[in-house]
Amino acid sequence: MQHYFGIFEDIHKLYEDKIQNIGMYDSWFAHFYNTFPLPPEEQEIYITKCLQYGKEILELCCGNGRLTIPLAQNGFKVDGIDLSKDMLSLLDKKVEELPKSIQKRIQTTYGDVFNLKLNKKYDVILLPATTICILADDVENLIKLLNLIEEHLKNGGCFIFDYRSLAEGQEMSEIMSLCEKSENYTALTLMQDFKNFSPGRIIGNFYTQIEHADGRFERVMTYTDKKNITDSFVNDLFSHSNLGIAEREKIPIGHDEWIFTIAKRKSECYE
Numbered sequence: 001m002q003h004y005f006g007i008f009e010d011i012h013k014l015y016e017d018k019i020q021n022i023g024m025y026d027s028w029f030a031h032f033y034n035t036f037p038l039p040p041e042e043q044e045i046y047i048t049k050c051l052q053y054g055k056e057i058l059e060l061c062c063g064n065g066r067l068t069i070p071l072a073q074n075g076f077k078v079d080g081i082d083l084s085k086d087m088l089s090l091l092d093k094k095v096e097e098l099p100k101s102i103q104k105r106i107q108t109t110y111g112d113v114f115n116l117k118l119n120k121k122y123d124v125i126l127l128p129a130t131t132i133c134i135l136a137d138d139v140e141n142l143i144k145l146l147n148l149i150e151e152h153l154k155n156g157g158c159f160i161f162d163y164r165s166l167a168e169g170q171e172m173s174e175i176m177s178l179c180e181k182s183e184n185y186t187a188l189t190l191m192q193d194f195k196n197f198s199p200g201r202i203i204g205n206f207y208t209q210i211e212h213a214d215g216r217f218e219r220v221m222t223y224t225d226k227k228n229i230t231d232s233f234v235n236d237l238f239s240h241s242n243l244g245i246a247e248r249e250k251i252p253i254g255h256d257e258w259i260f261t262i263a264k265r266k267s268e269c270y271e
C-alpha cells in the first residue's frame with residue numbers, strides 16, 4: 001500500500017537511502033505533535049461532559065497530555081495510559097511544571113490499551129483526538145477493548161470518544177510547517193493529510209530535517225494511516241459490545257465536523 005503522497009512521495013524517493021523512518025509518536029514527531037494546540041471547543045466539550053459524570057477519569061492513549069493537563073487543572077483526577085515513552089515523557093515534563101496540588105491529580109502508565117487491566121473503576125473513560133481511528137483496523141480487538149472499558153466503568157459511568165465526518169472524494173489539507181532554531185539545532189518539519197488517496201483512509205505524511213550544531217544532518221519521515229470511520233461503522237461496532245451509544249454531538253471545529261460520542265453500559269443506556 002502507498003504511504004507517501006505529493007511532495008512527501010518525492011522526498012521519500014529522492015532521499016531513500018538517507019531517511020530514517022521512525023514512529024509517529026517517537027522522538028522528533030512526538031516533539032512536533034506537542035506543538036498542536038487543544039482547540040477551545042474540544043476542551044470545553046470534554047470538560048462539560050466529564051462534569052456530568054464525575055471527577056475520576058481514565059484517558060486512554062493520553063500521549064503528551066494535551067487534554068490530560070487541562071482536565072487536571074479543572075479539578076479532575078486523571079489516570080493516563082499510552083504506548084509511547086516519548087509522548088509520556090513530554091507529559092511528565094509538563095506535569096513537573098504544575099503546582100503540586102495539580103501534579104498529584106495525574107498518574108500515568110506505560111502500556112497497550114488493548115491489554116487494559118487496572119485495579120480501579122472510573123466515572124469517565126476518554127479516548128480523544130480521533131484516536132479510535134488508529135485502533136479501528138483490528139475490529140475484533142477493538143470490541144474486546146470496549147468490553148474492557150465497560151469493566152473499568154463505575155455504575156453510571158461513561159466512555160467518551162471522538163471522530164470526524166469527512167466528505168467523500170480525495171482531499172488534501174494545506175501543508176503545515178514548523179521551523180525551529182535553537183543553540184543545538186535547526187529543524188524544519190512539514191506535514192500534510194491525504195484523505196481517501198488510499199480509499200477509506202486518512203494518511204498523514206510527516207518529514208523533518210535537522211541540522212545539528214556539530215554539523216550532523218538528519219532526515220526523518222513517518223506517516224499515520226487511520227481508518228475513516230463512519231456513524232454506521234461505530235453503530236455496528238458497539239452492537240457487538242457491552243456498551244451502547246447514548247449520545248452523539250456533532251460540532252464544527254476548524255475545517256471538519258467532529259462527532260463527540262458518549263457510550264454507556266447497555267443496561268444503563270435506555271433508562
Ligand SMILES: C[S@@+](CC[C@H](N)C(=O)[O-])C[C@H]1O[C@@H](n2cnc3c(N)ncnc32)[C@H](O)[C@@H]1O
Nearest residue numbers: 025061062063066082083084087112113128129
Ligand atoms: C492522536 S494521539 C492522542 C494523544 C492525546 N490523547 C491527545 O488528545 O492529544 C494518539 C496516541 O495514542 C497512542 N497509542 C496508539 N496506540 C496505542 C495503544 N495500543 N495503546 C496505548 N496507546 C496507544 C500513541 O502513542 C499516541 O500518544
